[in-house]
Structure formats: C-alpha cells, structure tokens
Amino acid sequence: MSVTTSIEAQAGRLFTLKISDGATPSPTLFTIGGAKSTRMTLNAAPVDITNVMSNGWKEYLPGGGAKELSVSLQGIFDSRTTGARKVWDAAMAQGVGGYLEAQLISGHGDSFVGTFVIEQYERSGEDSNAEQFSCSIKSSGPPVYIPAP
Numbered sequence: 001m002s003v004t005t006s007i008e009a010q011a012g013r014l015f016t017l018k019i020s021d022g023a024t025p026s027p028t029l030f031t032i033g034g035a036k037s038t039r040m041t042l043n044a045a046p047v048d049i050t051n052v053m054s055n056g057w058k059e060y061l062p063g064g065g066a067k068e069l070s071v072s073l074q075g076i077f078d079s080r081t082t083g084a085r086k087v088w089d090a091a092m093a094q095g096v097g098g099y100l101e102a103q104l105i106s107g108h109g110d111s112f113v114g115t116f117v118i119e120q121y122e123r124s125g126e127d128s129n130a131e132q133f134s135c136s137i138k139s140s141g142p143p144v145y146i147p148a149p
Contacts, residue, residue, distance in 0.1 A: 010107025015040075017073055019086040020101035029103055032073060033081030034133070040104055040112075041070040069112055069143050070119075071104055074134040077123055087135055091121040100137060106148075114143030 015038045018029035047064030078084050090098040098118045105111040116137035125131040
C-alpha cells in the first residue's frame, strides 16, 4: 500500500550537525552522535530608526544589523563518537567561546558550512536515565549556504 502526502516532509533525524577534524586541505566531518534534537535559527538584529516622522510605526535601517546563524542540539552523550568528543574537547580546551568548523545539513539536502563559536555546553545525568548533553553554537563570520542538489 502506497501512502502519499500533500507535502514533501523529511524525518527530523536527517537534520544533523557535523564537526570538522580541522585537517587541511581536506577535513573529515563527523556527525555528533546521540543527538535527539537539532534546531537552527537564522536571524538578524535590526537597527531601529523610528523617529517622530514615523507616525507611530517602527522603522528599521535597510541592511542594518548583524546576521547570525545559531544551532542548538540536545541528546544522549556518547563519548565514543568522534563528533561528540570534538565538541566536548573544544568546550574544555577553549571554554565557552571555543571555535569549531561545522556543517549543518537539513533532511532536504541543503546545508550551511562555516566557523562557529561555542556559546553553551552542558552535560547532565539522573540516576535513572542516560547522561544527557546540550550545546549551542553561533556562526562567527558568514556561513556558506549550499543549496540541495
């Protein structure tokens, strides 16, 4: 039996973050293992130029502000995966603010590649559950957008 839908949806597990090993000229990218949730936010901080001539309506400076790509993950910490170790090692060696080369790939095949800074890294555990991790990274400079093939 064939099932059809009105949208072309993709499984959330295909939305992944990969971390570079830093090798040049051909780095290897490792998927962060154990991730259960991956989230991407692309935003800009608009520059408010509202004034008395705006007639009560907000106005923003065209092209003003700073753009940013944020990625957050959470899941089960698996120290045996190279990707998870790369993030942990960068957080430990450089602290929050450590840099990573990373690629965020959507289930639809498009991706962003660039340099990211570690904003937050957390590990936690309860006695009746697996050890969890969460981290958030933000772009440092413009990431490169690669459309789906």
